[in-house]
Amino acid sequence: xxxxxxxxxxxxxxxxxxxxxxxxxxxxxxxxxxxxxxxxxxxxxxxxxxxxxxxxxxxxxxxxxxxxxxxxxxxxxxxxxxxxxxxxxxxxxxxxxxxxxxxxxxxxxxxxxxxxxxxxxxxxxxxxxxxxxxxxxxxxxxxxxxxxxxxxxxxxxxxxxxxxxxxxxxxxxxxxxxxxxxxxxxxxxxxxxxxxxxxxxxxxxxxxxxxxxxxxxxxxxxxxxxxxxxxxxxxxxxxxxxxxxxxxxxxxxxxxxxxxxxxxxxxxxxxxxxxxxxxxxxxxxxxxxxxxxxxxxxxxxxxxxxxxxxxxxxxxxxxxxxxxxxxxxxxxxxxxxxxxxxxxxxxxxxxxxxxxxxxxxxxxxxxxxxxxxxxxxxxxxxxxxxxxxxxxxxxxxxxxxxxxxxxxxxxxxxxxxxxxxxxxxxxxxxxxxxxxxxxxxxxxxxxx
Amino acid sequence: xxxxxxxxxxxxxxxxxxxxxxxxxxxxxxxxxxxxxxxxxxxxxxxxxxxxxxxxxxxxxxxxxxxxxxxxxxxxxxxxxxxxxxxxxxxxxxxxxxxxxxxxxxxxxxxxxxxxxxxxxxxxxxxxxxxxxxxxxxxxxxxxxxxxxxxxxxxxxxxxxxxxxxxxxxxxxxxxxxxxxxxxxxxxxxxxxxxxxxxxxxxxxxxxxxxxxxxxxxxxxxxxxxxxxxxxxxxxxxxxxxxxxxxxxxxxxxxxxxxxxxxxxxxxxxxxxxxxxxxxxxxxxxxxxxxxxxxxxxxxxxxxxxxxxxxxxxxxxxxxxxxxxxxxxxxxxxxxxxxxxxxxxxxxxxxxxxxxxxxxxxxxxxxxxxxxxxxxxxxxxxxxxxxxxxxxxxxxxxxxxxxxxxxxxxxxxxxxxxxxxxxxxxxxxxxxxxxxxxxxxxxxxxxx
Numbered sequence: 001x002x003x004x005x006x007x008x009x010x011x012x013x014x015x016x017x018x019x020x021x022x023x024x025x026x027x028x029x030x031x032x033x034x035x036x037x038x039x040x041x042x043x044x045x046x047x048x049x050x051x052x053x054x055x056x057x058x059x060x061x062x063x064x065x066x067x068x069x070x071x072x073x074x075x076x077x078x079x080x081x082x083x084x085x086x087x088x089x090x091x092x093x094x095x096x097x098x099x100x101x102x103x104x105x106x107x108x109x110x111x112x113x114x115x116x117x118x119x120x121x122x123x124x125x126x127x128x129x130x131x132x133x134x135x136x137x138x139x140x141x142x143x144x145x146x147x148x149x150x151x152x153x154x155x156x157x158x159x160x161x162x163x164x165x166x167x168x169x170x171x172x173x174x175x176x177x178x179x180x181x182x183x184x185x186x187x188x189x190x191x192x193x194x195x196x197x198x199x200x201x202x203x204x205x206x207x208x209x210x211x212x213x214x215x216x217x218x219x220x221x222x223x224x225x226x227x228x229x230x231x232x233x234x235x236x237x238x239x240x241x242x243x244x245x246x247x248x249x250x251x252x253x254x255x256x257x258x259x260x261x262x263x264x265x266x267x268x269x270x271x272x273x274x275x276x277x278x279x280x281x282x283x284x285x286x287x288x289x290x291x292x293x294x295x296x297x298x299x300x301x302x303x304x305x306x307x308x309x310x311x312x313x314x315x316x317x318x319x320x321x322x323x324x325x326x327x328x329x330x331x332x333x334x335x336x337x338x339x340x341x342x343x344x345x346x347x348x349x350x351x352x353x354x355x356x357x358x359x360x361x362x363x364x365x366x367x368x369x370x371x372x373x374x375x376x377x378x379x380x381x382x383x384x385x386x387x388x389x390x391x392x393x394x395x396x397x398x399x400x401x402x403x404x405x406x407x408x409x410x411x412x413x414x415x416x417x418x419x420x421x422x423x424x425x426x427x428x429x430x431x432x433x434x435x436x437x438x439x440x441x442x443x444x445x446x447x448x
Numbered sequence: 449x450x451x452x453x454x455x456x457x458x459x460x461x462x463x464x465x466x467x468x469x470x471x472x473x474x475x476x477x478x479x480x481x482x483x484x485x486x487x488x489x490x491x492x493x494x495x496x497x498x499x500x501x502x503x504x505x506x507x508x509x510x511x512x513x514x515x516x517x518x519x520x521x522x523x524x525x526x527x528x529x530x531x532x533x534x535x536x537x538x539x540x541x542x543x544x545x546x547x548x549x550x551x552x553x554x555x556x557x558x559x560x561x562x563x564x565x566x567x568x569x570x571x572x573x574x575x576x577x578x579x580x581x582x583x584x585x586x587x588x589x590x591x592x593x594x595x596x597x598x599x600x601x602x603x604x605x606x607x608x609x610x611x612x613x614x615x616x617x618x619x620x621x622x623x624x625x626x627x628x629x630x631x632x633x634x635x636x637x638x639x640x641x642x643x644x645x646x647x648x649x650x651x652x653x654x655x656x657x658x659x660x661x662x663x664x665x666x667x668x669x670x671x672x673x674x675x676x677x678x679x680x681x682x683x684x685x686x687x688x689x690x691x692x693x694x695x696x697x698x699x700x701x702x703x704x705x706x707x708x709x710x711x712x713x714x715x716x717x718x719x720x721x722x723x724x725x726x727x728x729x730x731x732x733x734x735x736x737x738x739x740x741x742x743x744x745x746x747x748x749x750x751x752x753x754x755x756x757x758x759x760x761x762x763x764x765x766x767x768x769x770x771x772x773x774x775x776x777x778x779x780x781x782x783x784x785x786x787x788x789x790x791x792x793x794x795x796x797x798x799x800x801x802x803x804x805x806x807x808x809x810x811x812x813x814x815x816x817x818x819x820x821x822x823x824x825x826x827x828x829x830x831x832x833x834x835x836x837x838x839x840x841x842x843x844x845x846x847x848x849x850x851x852x853x854x855x856x857x858x859x860x861x862x863x864x865x866x867x868x869x870x871x872x873x874x875x876x877x878x879x880x881x882x883x884x885x886x887x888x889x890x891x892x893x894x895x896x
Contacts, residue, residue, distance in 0.1 A: 023888065060879075325874055326871060366499075397845030397874075398848075421743050427844040429489060430746035431512075433746070
């Protein structure tokens with residue numbers, strides 16, 4: 001089989017890369033090769049346990065690909081011969097291509113130093129529907145569940161498992177949950193909400209072993225404490241999947257990602273890499289970054305797809321701005337760009353401003369939620385380096401406003417002059433719009 | 449009495465101007481003069497009828513002013529002698545000032561050509577709490593209510609009155625409700641939702657007279673049709689309140705607003721005007737504009753307050769971007785910048801892109817809502833001139849993302865490279881984020 005554009009990987013990156021390639025170069029044939037018949041919506045995976053109940057309610061539709069005329073091949077890639085531009089598959093004929101996009105994603109970290117990860121009832125959160133269905137079934141008989149690692153996935157899975165009546169303990173070696181993503185005052189709020197939802201949170205101590213004969217029975221903390229468990233979920237981060245790229249002889253960076261420039265071109269001609277598997281540099285510093293996000297993956301997939309046959313679109317993509325959010329109970333937590341801690345450790349002289357108010361107005365509106373915005377600003381230039389927010393149902397888009405401000409290099413002075421829309425049933429009041437008020441607080445500090 | 453900074457007007461503009469002035473110039477004394485003991489949250493006024501039940505739940509708090517040490521004087525301004533910098537009040541001693549900010553707002557239009565507006569049971573939507581309380585009380589005995597004028601206020605008041613069981617007919621002379629703010633395809637959706645909520649919508653025909661002896665009894669349409677009514681609410685627009693400014697000898701522009709530059713300085717030294725009473729120019733064209741919004745008023749109040757004693761903040765405020773939204777039933781409608789119709793009538797060669805999806809993902813999330821974004825883009829430059837959206841509870845902040853993009857002169861190409869955050873419970877999927885997808889559609893048209 002022959003295709004002009006071959007995309008390996010069917011998750012967010014592959015989907016967007018293929019759709020973009022086909023829309024932008026309609027005369028080219030585009031083929032996606034992926035392993036799974038049904039692909040999970042990646043960020044929806046934690047929600048299969050409670051909110052949407054089953055992985056069948058979390059399938060990424062193929063409709064967009066099919067409508068555009070993208071060919072889908074369900075198979076496993078064995079190897080790619082980049083000199084002859086040929087991809088060998090396990091069950092079907094080899095595919096020759098002109099341009100190749102690798103969107104092969106990432107896989108859960110299972111730390112080699114942790115004894116007992118091979119025991120039964122020890123799971124990770126993988127993207128395979130088959131694996132997740134089996135995980136969900138096996139958890140049915142388990143009551144006491146330990147989740148190890150309190151990043152977004154660990155927090156979301158924990159919150160979902162208590163929704164279905166499990167006894168969940170969330171372990172985090174850092175002083176706070178979400179500690180790599182939020183400054184402490186935000187992380188502490190997240191912990192309070194988790195606690196109120198009956199997730200037991202244990203922070204500041206590591207897990208040193210998983211114990212049991214056949215299945216895991218106990219978990220040992222670094223101080224020797226033993227805790228009985230029926231199952232363990234490891235959510236200790238993800239690593240880029242680079243086996244194929246390494247076998248192909250592509251360059252891999254110091255953080256273990258496939259090297260790729262801002263147009264997502266790898267070290268080899270006609271081969272692009274995007275999403276979790278591909279190199280990231282930080283928007284603020286240009287340094288290598290480890291941020292993996294479905295939304296970033298989509299942006300990168302789009303960039304790869306656009307620039308396959310020439311750089312006709314000048315890339316204004318200057319690196320990754322991590323824009324994350326989660327929703328715990330009825331409270332959203334979000335961040336865009338650098339936290340105060342991160343900015344300081346990079347050497348920025350920062351000034352911050354935090355404003356707390358409400359996300360609807362007046363306060364007597366029924367679904368009003370407390371809302372806080374913190375801005376992290378470069379002292380000398382006034383440029384916004386990052387922002388974090390807590391809020392209700394509009395928290396996500398509020399953080400996106402911050403994200404767009406960061407990507408436009410806006411200063412706090414610009415932000416103070418920025419016009420926003422407000423409405424009683426949809427936002428904070430115009431006099432108390434948190435982003436502008438936080439900018440005011442920073443501007444007053446800069447002047448003082 | 450003597451004050452450094454005198455602010456006349458206690459609504460959104462006055463509040464923000466005074467707070468900004470006092471925060472930015474803490475050594476200066478700041479005084480606000482306003483007529484009303486209690487000030488209404490302006491955009492919350494339509495919601496006193498149903499959602500928050502009483503005007504007492506819609507009061508703008510004085511706490512922010514008091515905390516900062518701003519003096520509040522409740523009185524009526526009789527005149528201002530700008531040569532001697534003295535403001536004469538009805539009940540209290542005159543106030544001398546160094547800098548003056550006029551934030552005197554706007555008032556409902558009562559058209560002189562419409563007979564019968566002086567009858568009892570004919571109301572407007574004013575900002576005075578006393579007036580609104582009386583209106584609410586008088587409506588108690590009325591069942592058949594005609595609302596004339598289907599801008600945001602007319603639409604919101606109608607939707608609120610059906611919530612409390614009134615029989616409401618909404619009249620609009622334009623072909624569609626919200627016809628000055630939205631392109632037709634959005635307006636039609638708003639009409640459908642109003643109809644489903646039992647608001648009778650009558651468009652494309654004018655009202656020629658209000659009839660009755662003492663109180664209004666009937667309404668006559670321009671085709672002679674007579675309609676029985678118990679009360680009429682006129683929501684036919686607002687005009688800048690400029691009586692005081694005119695008496696002071698300040699310049700008034702051709703649209704009837706107090707002339708003011710981008711720092712909100714009027715034609716007289718040391719006098720600023722901001723909010724509904726002050727000149728607006730359009731962000732895209734620099735032409736005079738009639739847009740009046742609480743959010744814009746707050747931005748202007750902030751600019752006036754910052755620049756009282758010298759322009760130490762370079763103003764990036766280059767004119768008004770109208771950013772509006774409303775919420776009808778459970779559906780939000782919003783717009784930022786120019787509509788397609790407006791852009792075309794200005795002479796822009798435009799290309800548009802509309803994408804429809806959902807505002808949570810996957811679609812099985814319980815509070816998912818349909819979501820549509822339309823982008824209006826300048827053909828040659830690719831610059832985003834405007835956007836409109838329909839959605840659920842995060843619609844407001846989504847439209848703010850568009851507003852910030854417009855104010856940063858982003859192009860569709862920039863937008864396609866923009867990183868956004870996404871989350872199942874808070875936003876659309878990253879592969880279907882409506883703003884980026886609409887940008888893609890436009891970019892494909894531009895290329896084609």
